[in-house]
Amino acid sequence: MLQISLLNKSFRKFHVLKDINVNAEAGQIYGLVGSNGCGKTTLLKHIIQVFRQDSGEIHYNNNLITEKSEEIKDFYYVQDDLFFPQNSTLKSLYDFEKLLYTDMSLEKFNRLVKYFKIDINKKLNSMSKGQKRQAAFVLAMAANPKVLLLDEIVDGLDAVIRRKFWNVLIKEVIENNITVIISSHALKELDNICDKVGIMHEGTIIKEEEMESLKENLKRVQFAIEGEYEDIIDESFTLLKSIKVGSVYFVTLRGDVDAFRKSLEDRYKLLIFDELAVNLEEIFITELGGAGYGMEELDS
C-alpha cells in the first residue's frame, strides 16, 4: 500500500532522515514513535511531499509519489503545530477544503461536529490547543482520505476527547479500510491500538514490526532466589537488562522464558517467578537502549 524505501534527506549539513523504510498496509494503524527530534514530523511531511527527499522513493499502490501525483489528494496530514489563517472558522475551512478534496462529506462533517461539540463559527485561532486539534481532526475525517497522517494528535487531548477520537478512528479504519500513520509520545495511547510500530531514532527507523510479534519477542520476568544472582548465558535466551529492587530481580529478555526459569532452578533455589506484561513503553525503552539512548547514569 504505502511503501517508503531508502529515503534520505539533509537540511544543509544536517542529515535528518537516513535510509528510511516504511511499509504500511490498508486497514492498518501504524504507530510512529521515537525520541524527541528524531525526524518523525519530517518523515510525515515527505509522504505528502511538502518536503522533497534527496534520495529514495515513496510508493502508494505501486505508483511513485511525487509532488505532482494525483494520489496525494488521497492523503491527509494533520500537523502537530496547527496554524490557521487569520479569522478562519471551521465552517470557512470546510468550504475551502471542499475545493481541494473531491470526497469531502458534509453529512460526516456535521455528524462529527455534533459528536465533538465544536462551534463551527468560532474563530479557530481563539480556540484552545485541544479544541484546534479536534477541529482539524473533524476536517480530516470529513475529507475521507485513504491515508491519514496524524502528528501527535492525541498528545494534547483530555481523556474524554481521546476516547471519542479513538472511537471515530477505529470505526473509520474498519468501515473504509484506510491507512493511519500516527506519531505520538503517548505510548500508552498507542499500545494495543496499533497493528504495526516503527521506532525511530536519530533519523533512522531502528525497528519496524507488527505490535503482536514485538510483544511476543520481548519478555519481562520478576523473580526472587536464595543467594546472589548472576546473569546466565544460554543459547535459548538473551538477557537484555537485569535490575534488583529489594530482594526481587526484574529481568528483560528475548527468547525462551521457560528455559530461563529452568536454568534459574538448576542454579538457585527459586522462591518466586512471574512473567510480567510487556507494554509498548518497555519495548521502546529497550530498543532505544540498544541504540544507546537513555543509557546515561544519573550522577548522585
Added chain:
Amino acid sequence: MINFDQNSSKPIYEQIYEQFVKLISNKVLKTDEQLPSVRDLASSVRINPNTIQRAYKLLESKNYIYSVPGKGNFVSKADNLISAELERAENQFVRSIKEMKILGITDERVMDLTQMTLKGVESDASNKFVE
C-alpha cells in the same frame, strides 16, 4: 462486559477469548445470541480491531461461536458447546498435572489423587501439599 488487564502477561486476544468463554459457559450469552460487532467492541474497549477478530476466530475454531457472513458472530448450539467445554476441561486437567510435576509431586501421588477423585473419595490434597 469485556475487559482486559494491561498488566497481565497474557496476550489481549487470549484475555478476550477467555472472557467470552466464561460468559458463554455461564449462559450469560445464550445459544444464537449475537456477540458485539468487532467494530463496536474494538472502539468500546479501545483496542485494535484485528485483536478482536483474532479472539473471535479462536472462539469459532473452538466451536463456541459460529459466524454468519454479513451478519456477525453468534453463540453456538448446545451440542457444539458441550464439545468445546469437554476440550476445555481436558486441557485444564492436563495443565494441572503439568503444574503438579513442576512442584515436584510424584507420579504415584498424581495417580492416587486421580483415582481417589474418581472414586469420589474426599481428597486431602489441600493438607498434603509439598514438603
